[in-house]
Amino acid sequence: MLSLRHALTFFLALGTTVAQILTLTASLPDSTLDGQPVNADGEAFSLGGSPASYCPTEVGTACPNVTATVFAGMSALWVEVPGGQEVYVQTDGALGFTQAHSASVPPGAYIGGFSNVTVASDCHAPWDVITWNAPDGSTGGILACPEVPAGTNGTAIYQVYAKTPAFNKTNCVTLAGLLPTYLPAGSPFGAWQYI
Ligand SMILES: *[C@@H]1O[C@H](CO)[C@@H](O)[C@H](O)[C@H]1NC(C)=O
Ligand SMILES: *[C@@H]1O[C@H](CO)[C@@H](O)[C@H](O)[C@H]1NC(C)=O
Ligand SMILES: *[C@@H]1O[C@H](CO)[C@@H](O)[C@H](O)[C@H]1NC(C)=O
Ligand SMILES: *[C@@H]1O[C@H](CO)[C@@H](O)[C@H](O)[C@H]1NC(C)=O
Numbered sequence: 441m442l443s444l445r446h447a448l449t450f451f452l453a454l455g456t457t458v459a460q461i462l463t464l465t466a467s468l469p470d471s472t473l474d475g476q477p478v479n480a481d482g483e484a485f486s487l488g489g490s491p492a493s494y495c496p497t498e499v500g501t502a503c504p505n506v507t508a509t510v511f512a513g514m515s516a517l518w519v520e521v522p523g524g525q526e527v528y529v530q531t532d533g534a535l536g537f538t539q540a541h542s543a544s545v546p547p548g549a550y551i552g553g554f555s556n557v558t559v560a561s562d563c564h565a566p567w568d569v570i571t572w573n574a575p576d577g578s579t580g581g582i583l584a585c586p587e588v589p590a591g592t593n594g595t596a597i598y599q600v601y602a603k604t605p606a607f608n609k610t611n612c613v614t615l616a617g618l619l620p621t622y623l624p625a626g627s628p629f630g631a632w633q634y635i
Contacts, residue, residue: 443508443534446625450451451555451614452458452487454496455513459512459513459515459516460512460513460574460622460625461510461511461512461622461623461624461625462507462510462511462513462600462620462621462622462623463477463508463511463618463620463623464477464478464509464511464618464620464621465477465478465618465619465621466487466540466572466584466598466600466615466618466619467559467567467569467615467616467617467618468613468615469563469564469616470559470563470618470630471613473487473584473598473613473615475596475619476488476513476598477508477509477565478509478573478600478618479492479508479509480492480493480509480517480537480629480634480635481597481599482635483536483537483538483539484534484535484536484537484599484600485509485535485536485599485600486597486599486600487539487584487597487598487599487600488593488597488598490497490506491506491508491630492507492632492634492635493506493631493632493633493634493635494540494631494632494633494634494635495631495632495633496632498615499611500634501507503520503631503632504520504628504630504631506582506630507630508630509630509631510623510627510629510630510631511516511527511630512524514527514552514554514570515527515549515551515552515554516628517537517630517631517634518627519629519630519631519632519633519634520629520631520632520633521527521539521541521632522541523540523543523634525537525538525539525540525633525634526538526545527547528545528546528548528550528551529550529551529553529572529602529604530549530604530606531547531548531549531550531574531582532601532604532606532607532609533601533602533603533604533606533607534599534600534601535600535601535602536549536597537634539635540633540635550575550602550604551571553573553574553575553602554570554571554572555567555570555571555572555573556568556570556621557569557570557571558572559615559617559618561616564632567619569615569616569617569618569620570582570617570618570619570620571617571618572602574603574604574605576580576605578605578607579603579604579605579607580602580603580620581602581603581614581615581617582600582601582602582603582614582615582617582631583600583601583602583603583607583609583612583613583614583615584598584599584600584601584615585598585599585601585609585611585612586599586611586612587599598613600618609620
């Protein structure tokens with residue numbers, strides 16, 4: 441069992457070595473959202489809080505210690521589970537990721553579309569962030585949209601969206617983008633799987 445897992449891990453690592461390993465924070469100078477970590481949370485991404493993850497009991501203490509939501513490029517999460525977890529943008533703009541053991545993305549979801557962009561500002565030296573653009577170039581940008589989770593007391597959690605052509609939320613904050621922090625090649629997996 442253990443050796444099979446290691447073989448699969450090795451195989452997965454080989455397949456993804458080209459992707460840079462990184463974490464992301466919201467970038468919006470002078471906003472309370474600035475610097476908030478982008479965390480996996482219910483097959484979507486939220487700002488702040490902590491990542492939602494899962495470790496099967498049969499893997500137990502061999503699971504990575506989860507301290508952050510770690511990405512492998514902008515198209516996958518840096519996870520140990522065989523098959524990995526793919527990052528996508530839903531038609532309504534919500535960034536999401538596939539469940540473990542499933543390659544299915546929601547109908548019409550976009551894969552890719554992320555790029556680096558340099559932000560110019562009157563008040564700050566230019567800086568580089570990651571943004572998203574629709575394949576036809578008609579819309580683009582990254583937003584944080586407040587949601588008050590059911591059963592809670594009104595404290596909003598900001599969910600990460602890309603401005604897709606069908607994006608239609610009106611109460612969102614447009615971010616400068618997502619600020620990447622690149623981790624060294626060979627950094628440990630962020631989690632067995634995010635949920
Ligand atoms: C996780 O952290 C615990 C306690 O610090 C340590 O014993 C364990 O080896 C760590 N697991 C991994 C996979 O690094
Ligand atoms: C916004 O888009 C969703 C589908 O993504 C749709 O169900 C909803 O009716 C739209 N709302 C408005 C106000 O257009
Ligand atoms: C952004 O730039 C870095 C460094 O050049 C590169 O490795 C990375 O793939 C780029 N990210 C995207 C989303 O294009
Ligand atoms: C909910 O809001 C009320 C009124 O502001 C406050 O008294 C109460 O402590 C809050 N409960 C929680 C769980 O935050």
